[in-house]
Each structure stands twice: as structure tokens, then as C-alpha cells.
Amino acid sequence: MEPTSKPSRLGRPLSPRLSRQAIGRTALAMLEEEGSISLPRLAERLGVRQSSFYKHVTGRQEIIELARGALVERVPAPEQRTGSLDDVIRQTFDALRSAYREVPALLPLMLAQPVSHPAALALYDRFAAAFEQAGTPAHLIIPALEALDSAAIGATLDAYTMEAAWNIGDEDQSRYPHLSAAQEAVAAKHVDRFAFLADVLSAGLRATIDDA
């Protein structure tokens, strides 16, 4: 006879079908594939009715927070024990950007609520440790992290949302002459905006930190 799995339509199932981790991971996958989260569809994916979520979670917001956790799980720890400030800056920026770029649709949801998932806090803690070890003054660590995080988020959203957007409609080019000229120039030179941002942040952070 079947040990676990499918039968029994009513009452507690033989083995649990949900867990906070499974919810977070599936929500993240749904965001990647469909671009949004809805509880009915999420429930369907997990072979469960929507009302079941509330045994594991207080509501939609917490599911988004679990998706953040699932995303953060993918970010690798900072590499080596000893790195220059430049290395740390670039590794941090790179790690954040790589994570975000795979699920841009999560960003607007994430940004609408505070960070509370332990895995996310732990990740920031690891980054803070790396900055500390690279000699950053304690009072500048958080500002530096915020700068990198903001830039990574912004760059991801720009690539995701804006790309098509301020590619201005052909006939309207004359309305925004400076903008469309700049647009053409950046396209012609295939500027790597991500590398540009990394350079800006590295130069700016190093200068400002050493100044202090």
C-alpha cells in the first residue's frame, strides 16, 4: 500500500505538503516564470488550496519575504578572507546584481516592505564583515552597503523596465533632443552600464572612505 502521497481528501495529510521554504522557493519560481505572485496560482503549483497558506504564514507580505529569503539563499558568500576594499566593493555589487537580475519582478515587491528574513540579514552581515575586514570605518559600512544595494537594484530595474521605455517613440525624438542624442550615443558605443556603475561606485566609495 502507498505509504504517503495522494489519497485522503480531508483532514490533516499524512506528510506535510507545505513548508515556509517550499512556499518561498515556489513563489520565487513563479515570479521568474510569470512575473507576479497570486495565492490561487501559487496554491495550485504546490498542490494545495490557498487557505492552507495561513497555517504557515501570516499573509501575502510574508510570502514575499520568503521569496526574498529564497533569492538570498542563492547568493554566494564573499570569496576570500582577505580582500582589498576594491575587491570587496566589486564582489558585493556583483553578487547583489547577479541575484536581482534573475528576478527583476521581485524588486518592486521587495522594496515595498522592510527586510526581515534571517537569511537576508545574514547575507548583509557577511557583507558587513567583509567591509570591516577590508578596513572600512565602522560608521561607513552601512552607508556603503546601501549605496551598493541601491545601485544594483536600480541597474537591474533599468535594464528590465526602462530599456524599452526611454527608447523614445520615433516621432517624439525631436521632443527630447538631448535625451535621444544621449540614447543614440550610448547604444552606438555599447556601453556596459553595469561595468560603468561598478567603476563609479568603486572609485567613489574608495575616495569617500579614504577621506574619512
Place this chain on the structure above:
Amino acid sequence: MEPTSKPSRLGRPLSPRLSRQAIGRTALAMLEEEGSISLPRLAERLGVRQSSFYKHVTGRQEIIELARGALVERVPAPEQRTGSLDDVIRQTFDALRSAYREVPALLPLMLAQPVSHPAALALYDRFAAAFEQAGTPAHLIIPALEALDSAAIGATLDAYTMEAAWNIGDEDQSRYPHLSAAQEAVAAKHVDRFAFLADVLSAGLRATIDDA
């Protein structure tokens, strides 16, 4: 007899009660005061039923875009004709940040969709002109603007959302030692995160632009 105003429950009203501008401005006000937009409540504010919106607008998304337009209307044009690159950088960052800080709740909504409002494009065009005039190479204007915009958005959201957030729960401080140490240090020194970001961007952008 009353020339315009209230009577007539059915059919076209004597004078129009809605306009795209009014919708955008009221939506922005609602975001400032209530922190979110809903069409029923927006309709109530405007003395109208929700279905009326669809005579002026294709849907919720477009209303958000109109709110972006209303926000952008508040941003002053770049000051003087001739400014150093540093001036332009700081004025741009400042203008964006000042606008965003008054309606942080709009940011997650804005970020979920492309920029299409003419006033917003016109604003970016003015910024592009200022960079151009300050001698920025054409292919770096857009990347520089994106960097400033991202940073302004990130700084605003950090102040709005995170403040309470990675103020870690007291008992959990030991779980994130580096983060909470950094948190204490930044609090003790009253670091002005906004000024820090402005310095980082200014130094970084100038270095990277002059390099090219």
C-alpha cells in the same frame, strides 16, 4: 439658477469633473496621505464613480503614470546655464531625491512599469542637457543619469522602509554581529547617508567620466 456644479445624476455633466491632470494630482495626494492607490477611494475624492476613469485613462497603470507626471511637475529645472560637472551631479541628485522623499510609496509602483509620461521624459531631457553642457561625453550621459536616479531611489526607500527594518530586534543582535556593530556606529556618528551618497556619486562619476 445654479450655472454648473452638482445636480443631474445621470448623463454627461454640465462641466467636466475629471481630467488627466486632476487624476494624476489626486492620485499623488492619495499616495502621500494614505500610502496607496485604489480606484474606489480615488473616485470618491474626485466626486465620481470609478467607472468614469476609463473615459480618460486605460487603467490603473496609466493612473500611476499620471501620478509620476504630477510628481515630476514639482521638480525644478536645473538652475543655471553654466555649471561644473560637480554642480550638475549634485543638483540632479538633489532634485530627484527631494521629489522622491515626499512620496516614497509611489516608488515601488513607479518601478514596476516603464517611464512614458512626457513630463518625466522632458525632465530627463533637461538633466541630459545639463550634463551635455558640463562636458560629459555623450555616451556616458544616460549611464550617469541612471546611476543618480537609482541612488536617489535607493536612498529614499532605505530611509522609508529599512529604517525600522534592519534595526534588528534586540535579542537577535548576536546573530548579526557585524551588521549590528555597523548599525550602532552609523547611529552614533549621525552619518548623513544622503550627503555620503552624494559625495560617493560625485567623486565616482567625475573620476569615471574624466577617465574616458
Place this chain on the structure above:
DNA sequence: TTTATTAGTGAAAGCCATTCGCTTATTGTG
């Protein structure tokens, strides 16, 4: 004057998040 268009209304459809009472399995206690 007639006709077309415009800007409102009202009702309804369909999605969504959330709550609650119910059922069945598991866990802990005397």
C-alpha cells in the same frame, strides 16, 4: 435640426487575499 461624440452612471463579472469552522493526523501527558 439632426447626428456623433463625449463624460458621466450603474450593474455586473472575475480576480484576489483573508477568515472561519470543519476534519483528520500527530504529538505529548497522565
Place this chain on the structure above:
DNA sequence: CACAATAAGCGAATGGCTTTCACTAATAAA
């Protein structure tokens, strides 16, 4: 070992949301 307490599902219902569509009355055009 019985048996209470708890845990994890389900089903149904509520209330909010966006959007659509047929309607009505005022204005603009022919």
C-alpha cells in the same frame, strides 16, 4: 494506552479590487 491538545489540510464565504459594457444626457459638428 487512552486521550487531550495541537497541527495541517479543506471548503465556503466575505469583502475589496480592477475592468467591462450598456445606458443616458450634454455638447460639438454637419
